[in-house]
Amino acid sequence: MSHLFESLTIKSVTLRNRIGVSPMCMYSSEDGVATDWHLVHLGARAAGGAGLIIAEATAVSPEGRISPGDAGIWADKHVEPLQRINRFVKAHGAVAGIQIAHAGRKASAARPWEKGGHLADDAGGWPVVGPSAVAFGGELSKVPQALTAQEIKGVQADFVAAAKRSLAAGYELLEIHAAHGYLLHQFLSPLSNGRVDEYGGLFENRARFLLETTRAVRAVWPEKLPLIVRISCTDWVAVGWDIEESVELAKRLKTEGVDLIDCSTGGGAHGAKVPIGPAYQVKFAERIRREAGISTAAVGLITEAKQADEIVRTGQADLVLLGRESLRDPNWPLHAAKQLGHSEAVKPPVQYARAF
Numbered sequence: 001m002s003h004l005f006e007s008l009t010i011k012s013v014t015l016r017n018r019i020g021v022s023p024m025c026m027y028s029s030e031d032g033v034a035t036d037w038h039l040v041h042l043g044a045r046a047a048g049g050a051g052l053i054i055a056e057a058t059a060v061s062p063e064g065r066i067s068p069g070d071a072g073i074w075a076d077k078h079v080e081p082l083q084r085i086n087r088f089v090k091a092h093g094a095v096a097g098i099q100i101a102h103a104g105r106k107a108s109a110a111r112p113w114e115k116g117g118h119l120a121d122d123a124g125g126w127p128v129v130g131p132s133a134v135a136f137g138g139e140l141s142k143v144p145q146a147l148t149a150q151e152i153k154g155v156q157a158d159f160v161a162a163a164k165r166s167l168a169a170g171y172e173l174l175e176i177h178a179a180h181g182y183l184l185h186q187f188l189s190p191l192s193n194g195r196v197d198e199y200g201g202l203f204e205n206r207a208r209f210l211l212e213t214t215r216a217v218r219a220v221w222p223e224k225l226p227l228i229v230r231i232s233c234t235d236w237v238a239v240g241w242d243i244e245e246s247v248e249l250a251k252r253l254k255t256e257g258v259d260l261i262d263c264s265t266g267g268g269a270h271g272a273k274v275p276i277g278p279a280y281q282v283k284f285a286e287r288i289r290r291e292a293g294i295s296t297a298a299v300g301l302i303t304e305a306k307q308a309d310e311i312v313r314t315g316q317a318d319l320v321l322l323g324r325e326s327l328r329d330p331n332w333p334l335h336a337a338k339q340l341g342h343s344e345a346v347k348p349p350v351q352y353a354r355a356f
């Protein structure tokens, strides 16, 4: 059986261990451009021993940003700063991944430390789009413009262009963001998708936008490189997107050439009561891995070495992603290797040797 410090090969890419840094929005870009801050932030976690670094939700268009501070890859100018980061990440033994995203009706929001919530159009905000003219609610009360079929094609073209730029930027793993109540998730959920055309209604129609986008991205993303998708396995509400449809979706994504499902939850239903707790989302990764027969990543309050190792050893997921725990400790993988007796599996940088 595998354990946390066994390598993982997906297509032609081998991760040195089963630990990934989860894509986490840092809201610290100017016009989407990566800076020294991102080099230090992501580079430190590569030096800290993670097998995979997934760069934060990176917008496929300016209007697809959650906030004005979001990372972007909608223009060629974004590529070189990302190439520089990825050279460092790779030189320190990690695989560089990126999550490409469109926030849909959750776009045009202030940074969380600036109160979050939708920005008025005269306060740096912009009009938001979605499947239907249904607002998320609460602090995100802007009513989105329902995308026309033509505009849907435009957004799909933006995802394809983002995939091409991601390749040029040196990423070896690409993740499509279809979770957390953002645009692709908005189409999946009947709570946000009230369309009566081919993109709404039955499951097949609600899944169409994501499946078409995945197919188009797969066609330009090299066959030998992993393509993964993050979904919210449930919205934790009685009527909405749930695990049964997520299993079915995972099966279809597998036929579209997706290599792994990154199993998160929530974000699609305002006010949902989420039963947050240690490793609270892992059961969904296990179910999708078993019922859809596709590799999965587990994420969500995974904080301890033994806990993470257990997830991999028991076959609940192939990969564990650390979010806030990685913010707290970039060197978590180095500590975990020592705790679990795998110190030879991930070498600290020579400069750190006296500390580990």
Ligand SMILES: CCCCN1C=C(C(N)=O)CCC1
Pocket (backbone or CB within 6 Å): 025, 057, 179, 180, 265, 266, 267
């Ligand atoms: C439903 C959990 C949402 C957690 N967040 C996810 C983000 C994302 N980009 O997926 C950014 C804000 C926080």
